Amino acid sequence: MDLDDRCYELAFPGATDLTYPHLAELVTGRLLNNVGDPFQPGHGRSHTKDAEVQVVRWLGALFGAGDDVWGYVAGGATEGTLHAVDEAVTAHPDVMVYASAAAHYSIAKAAHLVRAPLVRVATDDDDRMSLDDLRARLRAGSGRAAMIVATVGTTEREAVDDVAGIAGLCDDLGITRRRIHVDAALAGVPRALLPDGTPGFGFRAGATSLVVSGHKFLSTLTPCAVILYPRRPAAQSREQISYIGTADTTISGSRSGHTPLLLAASLLGQGRGGHRRRAQRSRDLAAYTYDALCRIGWPAQRLPDAFTITLAQPDRLPRPWMLGGDERTGRIICMPGVDQAWVAELVSDLEARLRGRIHVPAPRPRRIESSGAGRDRG
Ligand SMILES: Cc1ncc(COP(=O)(O)O)c(C=O)c1O
Structure with a gap:
């Protein structure tokens, strides 16, 4: 287990900001x-x-x-x-x-x-x-x-x-x-x-x-x-x-x-106040993440108030990002403990991928x- 890889794991909803x-x-x-x-x-x-x-x-x-x-x-x-x-x-x-x-x-x-x-x-x-x-x-x-x-x-x-x-x-x-x-x-x-x-x-x-x-x-x-x-x-x-x-x-x-x-x-x-603030920080980070993906033109979706952003699943990025999902759709879950700098690095890797003109499929809407x-x- 390599604990230093934690920053690349953005798809699982475990908060890590509180310790005891x-x-x-x-x-x-x-x-x-x-x-x-x-x-x-x-x-x-x-x-x-x-x-x-x-x-x-x-x-x-x-x-x-x-x-x-x-x-x-x-x-x-x-x-x-x-x-x-x-x-x-x-x-x-x-x-x-x-x-x-x-x-x-x-x-x-x-x-x-x-x-x-x-x-x-x-x-x-x-x-x-x-x-x-x-x-x-x-x-x-x-x-x-x-x-x-x-x-x-x-x-x-x-x-x-x-x-x-x-x-x-x-x-x-x-x-x-x-x-x-x-x-x-x-x-x-x-x-x-x-x-x-x-x-x-x-x-x-x-x-x-x-x-x-x-x-x-x-x-x-x-x-x-x-x-x-x-x-x-x-x-x-x-x-x-x-x-x-x-x-x-x-x-x-x-x-x-x-x-x-x-x-x-x-x-x-x-207390309720502390958890409310933690939740708001996560929503703010989710909004930042979604906006950053839209800005570079990477297909992404976010439901209202969600910590979760679904995005077109990238392949062959320079760093070992783990975005869960399937071959078409991945996700970033902005749980407390996720650092905005990690998201910024991912977005910059995605942007580099786009500039390299590598084909990225659009996410398939989840038809159930x-x-x-x-x-x-x-
Ligand atoms: C909506 C939802 N329900 C249930 C579970 C199952 O939780 P656990 O793995 O703690 O049994 C999860 C876990 O990801 C979940 O996201």
């Missing part, structure tokens, strides 16, 4: 295991459930939950979504999972693991879930319970699905046996902190669960996520496991006690085909 030297002794010198329910201390003493509950409450409040919020720190967003899908299938065994064609592959994996049918919903030109197509597919669902997974920040273009619109559509169609899970792994926190106030995708908009990553915007530097519910899911087992002294309400057994410390340090250390019901693993 004051936690080094705890994180590297103590066994900390948050096994079992975070709201029940259990038999063990070597855990950080107090920090975990603080994190759940902090994020719950941000997304519009009240005092009854329940959730836990998971190993990643995939685990959080699996928890939500499992909760849905426990409450409604006939549930069908609906996710857009731009949703992360973890949704298909979660549906597959609980053996729930997955229905793909088409997207519009900006990669948002098409409410017209969702309406048609829900109608075709013939009375079965529905779990719609909305994405707040799709992996490729950072599109934001309309959670309030999805909830309204379910109301129109009389779908009361429903869940609306929000995969806000990528952009939940920065979007919730936009200056215009209450997030349009949180619990007040109709979400019934929401997952947000720690190692993306929050810069925990090690993978983790927080799954949140406005209240403890009703169908959850209350049985106390005598070995651990708590109920077994999470997907994994033993869970990291270190990641709640990192999350608490990020959330409480920065709707694929119907089935166990598509995406």
Whole structure:
């Protein structure tokens, strides 16, 4: 692993600007295991459930939950979504999972693991879930319970699905046996902190669960996520496991006690104001990046407020830039920690490439085909 190559990796959404030297002794010198329910201390003493509950409450409040919020720190967003899908299938065994064609592959994996049918919903030109197509597919669902997974920040273009619109559509169609899970792994926190106030995708908009990553915007530097519910899911087992002294309400057994410390340090250390400023700096850098690409004539796209810029995938650049994507489209994600100077160097390499009159294909607009019901693993 060559750590000096970090500046060339512009396609992955892991913030790196916050570090936690004051936690080094705890994180590297103590066994900390948050096994079992975070709201029940259990038999063990070597855990950080107090920090975990603080994190759940902090994020719950941000997304519009009240005092009854329940959730836990998971190993990643995939685990959080699996928890939500499992909760849905426990409450409604006939549930069908609906996710857009731009949703992360973890949704298909979660549906597959609980053996729930997955229905793909088409997207519009900006990669948002098409409410017209969702309406048609829900109608075709013939009375079965529905779990719609909305994405707040799709992996490729950072599109934001309309959670309030999805909830309204379910109301129109009389779908009361429903869940609306929000995969806000990528952009939940920065979007919730936009200056215009209450997030349009949180619990007040109709979400019934929401997952947000720690190692993306929050810069925990090690993978983790927080799954949140406005209240403890009703169908959850209350049985106390005598070995651990708590109920077994999470997907994994033993869970990291270190990641709640990192999350608490990020959330409480920065506060809403600090995170809002970090988000604004990233948006400013994204605007700079997009403008710089347009100025040199390199095909690029950016959705409103996004940290993500998609661009025509270059080949054979003088330096080893890693822009992800496929052979046609790459991306730059201006996460906190990305330096404007790195972007400027990339743009100058791209400009040199253009001057060399080397053919660069235009990005293909992301047309999503709707694929119907089935166990598509995406
Ligand atoms: C929108 C979205 N959902 C889910 C995930 C999965 O997160 P994890 O790898 O932490 O399970 C990602 C990761 O990139 C993502 O961008």
